[in-house]
Amino acid sequence: MLSVEQVKELVGELNDPILEVPLKETGGIVEVKIKEEKEHVSVKIAIAKLGGQPQLDLQMEVVEILKENGAKTVGIRFDELPEEALEKFKGVMEEQTIEGLLSKDNPVEFIAIASGKGGVGKSTVAVNLAVSLARQGKKVGLVDADIYGFSVPDMMGIQEKPEVEGEQIIPVERQGVKVISMAFFVEENAPVIWRGPMLGKMITSFFTEVKWGELDYLILDLPPGTGDVALDVHTMLPSSKEIIVTTPHPTAAFVAARAGAMAKHTKHSILGVIENMSYFQSKETGNKEYVFGKGGGAKLAQELNTPLLGELPLSQPEWNENNFSPSVYGEQEQLGQIYDQIAQNVIEATKEQ
Numbered sequence: 001m002l003s004v005e006q007v008k009e010l011v012g013e014l015n016d017p018i019l020e021v022p023l024k025e026t027g028g029i030v031e032v033k034i035k036e037e038k039e040h041v042s043v044k045i046a047i048a049k050l051g052g053q054p055q056l057d058l059q060m061e062v063v064e065i066l067k068e069n070g071a072k073t074v075g076i077r078f079d080e081l082p083e084e085a086l087e088k089f090k091g092v093m094e095e096q097t098i099e100g101l102l103s104k105d106n107p108v109e110f111i112a113i114a115s116g117k118g119g120v121g122k123s124t125v126a127v128n129l130a131v132s133l134a135r136q137g138k139k140v141g142l143v144d145a146d147i148y149g150f151s152v153p154d155m156m157g158i159q160e161k162p163e164v165e166g167e168q169i170i171p172v173e174r175q176g177v178k179v180i181s182m183a184f185f186v187e188e189n190a191p192v193i194w195r196g197p198m199l200g201k202m203i204t205s206f207f208t209e210v211k212w213g214e215l216d217y218l219i220l221d222l223p224p225g226t227g228d229v230a231l232d233v234h235t236m237l238p239s240s241k242e243i244i245v246t247t248p249h250p251t252a253a254f255v256a257a258r259a260g261a262m263a264k265h266t267k268h269s270i271l272g273v274i275e276n277m278s279y280f281q282s283k284e285t286g287n288k289e290y291v292f293g294k295g296g297g298a299k300l301a302q303e304l305n306t307p308l309l310g311e312l313p314l315s316q317p318e319w320n321e322n323n324f325s326p327s328v329y330g331e332q333e334q335l336g337q338i339y340d341q342i343a344q345n346v347i348e349a350t351k352e353q
């Protein structure tokens, strides 16, 4: 029968699945117990990060190696390595976090906000949906991937540039949302002249070189239409889901349908349609005027076989001296409340899919 020392030696040779360093060097073997009479070995192992396939793989390796060496039954319990132990491997852990955002195991939901054409309020929707999700207690990131016409920092009232920590960029936090925009990387907001592959690389950097930390949702403000960046994002983030913004005018909805068709073609699921600038409501009479036509959002949703997540009237955000973001509607405003409702719809819809 195996001795405690032998078990430690055998298991100690196996690598921590995240750090890829042998468990004997990480201090990962916490406890070994042997029950001679039953030829049973139980081990408690601490690893850098619990969960997912890597942990399952290690579990199989442990069982295999102990059984090969005489154990009849094996019991394993996992725990996470304490902070002090991880300190030594900080560099490796950081690399893991970066890859983590794009890795299959990461639970972050990517939601791309798309539109058929410019000016329908796609960026406004992206910003406000991100803020509303944060108001619902979610951890939210926002990527201004509208590289040709970035507007998110202005909309949110961000004046500062992100800080750099080692090789990583720290997103700017505003209204509870972590924001990265191309605007941070060009001098004086000069227009971006890169094209094609360069842009693709830029977008990749937004995921790989930014220290996002843990996120529930990453909202992407895509450029309007169905151009190369939109396509890049589709290929890079096969699991991303899409929300299509349209105005109520039937032709706008017709154009937006193309963006929807692309999402379908690339097998991305569509969470729903948001109709923006749906109507103007007079404060005096309460009457609704359908300035830009009527019914486009519902029609598009029906065409794409997806829900209409909300209809947003025309309204300017109220001035708020504290923490002012020019395009963000507060939770006390009618639009802020509609956005909160849309955020809840989105949370429900992403739970279901």
Ligand SMILES: Nc1ncnc2c1ncn2[C@@H]1O[C@H](COP(=O)(O)OP(=O)(O)OP(=O)(O)O)[C@@H](O)[C@H]1O
Pocket: 115, 117, 118, 119, 120, 121, 122, 123, 124, 125, 146, 149, 151, 223, 224, 276, 277, 312, 313, 314, 315, 316, 327
């Ligand atoms: N519901 C609304 N009520 C009033 N103004 C709005 C509304 N939604 C958006 N706007 C305004 O419409 C303009 C266009 O919005 P936005 O920039 O979000 O559109 P976009 O589709 O992202 O455009 P582009 O793709 O050209 O950047 C902005 O000035 C914005 O403040």
